[in-house]
Amino acid sequence: MTGPTETAALATRVRALLEAHWDPARGYCVPNPSTYPHLWLWDSCFHAVIWAHLGDDRAVTELTAVLDGQLAGGLVPHMRYGPEPPDAWLGPLPTSSSLTQPPMFGHAARVLAAHGLTVGPDVLERARRGLDWLWEHRRAPDGLLYIVHPWEAGNDHSPRWDDWGAPGRTAADYDRAARSAWNAARVHDLAFAADGAATWSSSFVVEPAAFNAYVAFNLAELADVLDDDELAGRARELAEASDRLLWDGESALWADLPVVGGGPSARIPISDGVMGALVTGNAGKAHAALDQLTRPDRFGAPAGPANVARRHPSYDPGMYWRGAAWPHLNYLLHLALRRWGRDDEASALAARTREISAASGWAEYWHAETGAPLGAVPQSWTGLALAMDER
Numbered sequence: 001m002t003g004p005t006e007t008a009a010l011a012t013r014v015r016a017l018l019e020a021h022w023d024p025a026r027g028y029c030v031p032n033p034s035t036y037p038h039l040w041l042w043d044s045c046f047h048a049v050i051w052a053h054l055g056d057d058r059a060v061t062e063l064t065a066v067l068d069g070q071l072a073g074g075l076v077p078h079m080r081y082g083p084e085p086p087d088a089w090l091g092p093l094p095t096s097s098s099l100t101q102p103p104m105f106g107h108a109a110r111v112l113a114a115h116g117l118t119v120g121p122d123v124l125e126r127a128r129r130g131l132d133w134l135w136e137h138r139r140a141p142d143g144l145l146y147i148v149h150p151w152e153a154g155n156d157h158s159p160r161w162d163d164w165g166a167p168g169r170t171a172a173d174y175d176r177a178a179r180s181a182w183n184a185a186r187v188h189d190l191a192f193a194a195d196g197a198a199t200w201s202s203s204f205v206v207e208p209a210a211f212n213a214y215v216a217f218n219l220a221e222l223a224d225v226l227d228d229d230e231l232a233g234r235a236r237e238l239a240e241a242s243d244r245l246l247w248d249g250e251s252a253l254w255a256d257l258p259v260v261g262g263g264p265s266a267r268i269p270i271s272d273g274v275m276g277a278l279v280t281g282n283a284g285k286a287h288a289a290l291d292q293l294t295r296p297d298r299f300g301a302p303a304g305p306a307n308v309a310r311r312h313p314s315y316d317p318g319m320y321w322r323g324a325a326w327p328h329l330n331y332l333l334h335l336a337l338r339r340w341g342r343d344d345e346a347s348a349l350a351a352r353t354r355e356i357s358a359a360s361g362w363a364e365y366w367h368a369e370t371g372a373p374l375g376a377v378p379q380s381w382t383g384l385a386l387a388m389d390e391r
């Protein structure tokens with residue numbers, strides 16, 4: 001159990017982390033100044049959550065910066081560009097990408113409200129329009145939402161995308177550079193609306209379990225802030241559609257459903273398949289999925305949860321989105337554990353995340369078996385350790 005002194009020390013370190021990455025002219029933190037010198041949608045929503053826990057009203061500034069990039073029709077871009085354009089072509093727009101990302105602005109708005117920070121009605125309205133856009137433009141006839149590029153899911157190199165032709169299937173033949181090039185090439189398969197929003201892809205369309213859970217979760221969170229029954233109803237509808245269409249009884253996880261391309265890899269057991277526990281009303285499904293976070297034959301690695309089940313051939317505990325542990329996923333899984341009253345596990349996950357986050361120098365992600373730091377160091381979202389309470 002962390003006492004008040006330790007929490008104060010942690011807050012001091014997290015504040016220094018965010019301060020170092022804060023761009024006052026643009027009003028947001030970069031995830032990392034050299035690896036990620038732009039605004040990313042879900043990163044900045046997580047930064048807003050961290051600022052709120054620090055009692056700093058830059059929480060409001062950063063959430064506003066996310067929604068300031070909103071396109072005319074309502075899509076909230078997954079990236080707004082910093083001073084230099086990005087390396088890859090991300091669509092026809094000069095200052096932002098045409099893709100989106102998990103819309104964590106609903107959750108951020110709720111956390112800010114809970115911390116007594118005032119988010120203006122215009123910003124909340126933009127958040128609602130962002131969720132409306134997904135509902136109106138990315139909902140398939142089966143009632144689930146789809147994405148048109150792997151980057152929209154947040155987990156860019158997931159083994160679940162393997163059957164879409166991405167190079168590298170197992171830990172032994174995986175090649176990160178080839179994989180990144182494959183991802184970048186997929187942008188050329190997109191169709192765009194008049195405002196620049198990506199609407200469809202000729203090669204990659206999928207209804208991901210985690211993305212659907214994240215949207216339902218953010219609908220419910222924003223519904224709470226706005227006291228909006230329509231949004232709350234959509235959240236329930238989406239959670240029910242996920243339970244009906246995505247639940248995979250064999251793995252006891254929510255699986256992804258391919259729409260264009262893909263194959264059985266969409267069911268590879270990854271911890272994203274637990275995220276339905278954030279929103280489902282079905283206790284049996286939630287507990288069956290959450291049980292696997294600590295099971296050693298599933299995601300229960302020493303520095304885990306691992307992002308890929310440990311016995312699966314594609315498991316690579318040190319590889320980007322192929323099995324490593326991610327602090328922002330830990331934060332979300334911690335919320336799911338709390339939601340289902342699994343307080344001991346939630347507190348244990350919070351304690352472990354706090355410990356490894358600090359020991360790793362605030363690494364973007366870490367080796368699921370050893371906790372060794374990986375990716376960009378330091379990374380802003382790792383400050384979420386502060387937002388994971390140990391009760």
Ligand code: GLC
Nearest residue numbers: 031036040042043154155156
């Ligand atoms: C990587 C991650 C993505 C994140 C971005 C910035 O692309 O896959 O989820 O938003 O980095 O941190």
